[in-house]
Amino acid sequence: DAKTTQPNSMESNEEEPVHLPCNHSTISGTDYIHWYRQLPSQGPEYVIHGLTSNVNNRMASLAIAEDRKSSTLILHRATLRDAAVYYCITDYGGATNKLIFGTGTLLAVQP
Amino acid sequence: SAVISQKPSRDICQRGTSLTIQCQVDSQVTMMFWYRQQPGQSLTLIATANQGSEATYESGFVIDKFPISRPNLTFSTLTVSNMSPEDSSIYLCSVGWTAEPGNTIYFGEGSWLTVV
Numbered sequence: 228d229a230k231t232t233q234p235n236s237m238e239s240n241e242e243e244p245v246h247l248p249c250n251h252s253t254i255s256g257t258d259y260i261h262w263y264r265q266l267p268s269q270g271p272e273y274v275i276h277g278l279t280s281n282v283n284n285r286m287a288s289l290a291i292a293e294d295r296k297s298s299t300l301i302l303h304r305a306t307l308r309d310a311a312v313y314y315c316i317t318d319y320g321g322a323t324n325k326l327i328f329g330t331g332t333l334l335a336v337q338p
Numbered sequence: 339s340a341v342i343s344q345k346p347s348r349d350i351c352q353r354g355t356s357l358t359i360q361c362q363v364d365s366q367v368t369m370m371f372w373y374r375q376q377p378g379q380s381l382t383l384i385a386t387a388n389q390g391s392e393a394t395y396e397s398g399f400v401i402d403k404f405p406i407s408r409p410n411l412t413f414s415t416l417t418v419s420n421m422s423p424e425d426s427s428i429y430l431c432s433v434g435w436t437a438e439p440g441n442t443i444y445f446g447e448g449s450w451l452t453v454v
Contacts, residue, residue, distance in 0.1 A: 259440040270430050270445035271381065278440065320383065324369050324437040328381040
């Protein structure tokens with residue numbers, strides 16, 4: 228069974244905020260929520276991660292629901308460079324250090 | 339983060355041959371992983387590379403097809419053996435500094451293989 232559910236694709240306009248949702252209803256209490264993105268022709272890039280509290284960094288914000296069954300990656304002002312596949316990951320393959328990727332959300336940013 | 343270099347970055351290979359991909363990190367890391375990304379697909383974990391011992395393979399991947407070495411804390415190789423067109427993929431090395439929960443891993447740029 229998939230550990231996370233994400234929309235296959237989303238569209239945004241440049242300079243507008245983007246909210247990328249992720250459902251992870253079977254998450255355990257100790258599983259972190261990681262977000263990575265993959266720009267065209269590049270390896271995946273770490274974006275942000277969190278456990279229970281909302282998190283902010285220079286790239287994005289992560290809002291985690293109180294019951295931890297869902298989360299939202301927030302890009303505050305989308306740029307054309309943010310067009311990528313965004314992966315939400317809560318599956319660690321039964322270990323604490325492996326990331327198991329789902330299908331992700333393809334974000335298109337329109338000028 | 340770290341600088342993760344993979345060689346080759348791209349290659350075109352003949353079916354039936356084998357190719358070894360190298361992953362070099364500019365600092366010592368605890369964890370090293372190899373992923374495969376088939377065209378238009380997400381990433382699939384092949385194995386965890388263990389220093390000085392046999393790699394730990396995920397379901398569906400075997401050592402005879404994907405032998406992996408990790409002689410030290412900064413270097414690993416993945417060999418794709420007896421290649422067929424179905425092996426045409428991006429192969430990605432990733433690294434992490436700890437095995438603790440919440441560990442962040444970082445990726446190389448990948449090795450793009452086309453088998454003809």
